[in-house]
Amino acid sequence: MPGEQKLSPSNFAPGKGPAQPTIRDLKTIDDLTQLKAVEKEVWGMADNDTLPLTLAIACMAAGNIFIGAFDKENHKDKNKAGKEKLVGFAFGFLGREHGQTTIHSHMLAVLDAYRHLDVGKSLKLAQRERAMAMGVHEMTWTYDPLQSRNAHFNFAKLGVVSDTYKVDFYGPETSSVLHQNGTDRLWVRWLLNSRRVLDRLTGKNQRAENLDALKLLAPLVRFDPNGKPARADLAASLARQRVSIEIPGDILEIERADMPLAREWREATRWAFRESLKAGFVVADFCRSIRGNQGPGAYLLQNTTVAELIPEV
Helix, strand or coil: CCCCEECCHHHCCCCCCCCCCEEEECCCHHHHHCHHHHHHHHHCCCHHHCCCHHHHHHHHHCCCEEEEEEECCCCCCHHHCCCCEEEEEEEEEEEEECCEEEEEEEEEEECHHHHHHCHHHHHHHHHHHHHHHCCCCEEEEEECCCCHHHHHHHHHHHCCEEEEEECCCCCCCCCCCCCCCCCCEEEEEEECCCHHHHHHHCCCCCHHHHHHHHHCCCCCEEECCCCCEEECCHHHHHCCCEEEEEECCCHHHHHHHCHHHHHHHHHHHHHHHHHHHHCCEEEEEEECCCCCCCCCEEEEEEECCHHHHCCCC
16 A cells, blocks of 8 residues: 655644644554544534444455544543544545446545644545555545535545535434535545646646636526525526536534524525536536635536546546
8 A cells, every 4th residue: 555645844833733644544443443533523423423433444454445644742642652643534435436436435524623734635635546546537525515615625626526416415414513404415526637636736726717707607596685595597597608606605604693594505506506417517616705805605517518528537
């Protein structure tokens, strides 16, 4: 298996936070037993929603991908001096889509104190490396399309695309405090060796071009003057080559302050994604802060196919 790797220190100021974690494969049962604590802290999950240890052991033994971010210096248990503390992980298993073997990245979690170190991206890069070493060239995963930060990470930084929307993928809710507004998900595709992905991983994106395009589009869902989602005429919107869907900058804050409003955003965006994807559109990109520094974000959808958008598919 590929060797361990250190995170880049570019986003870390010495003496102002935890040490840079080491990224490596999970190798032992002891490594796997630490998954539950990270799941609970990041997602607030009950025991019955966390990954069972016996299943994790079997998945690891069968050759699936478990990558961990470990910090030895900040392990709080003084009786375990020298032991590495798991502070983030990514778990992916083999799947089958479009007649091809894929890796489905089921979980990626990073403790809050380590997110400024870009641990999530480092875990994704390690997953990509492991997948390509196995001869796999596509990875999939799901995320909540109302989560602006995740949308930016997935589209702008990693270069995913999506042509599939899942309604209440994990059921109406789970034990996690983050899953009380339904569990709708975008199913994204990461074409690991595509030019699009290579460009995004080296910092090249189409933000300027996307912002110009968004100025010319009437969003299928947009903010009304009261901060509520307003729906455009569906037929008129879908007659265009491109459409956009706006989302709040922080849906979790809306959920805490006004759950009925958060549910309005869920219902409106669910309608927009389902109708546009059914009409042949693909979710091609996402831009944060389309109006000022704290404005909403917007998805850009194109009437095309993934194969046309990414010829290397």
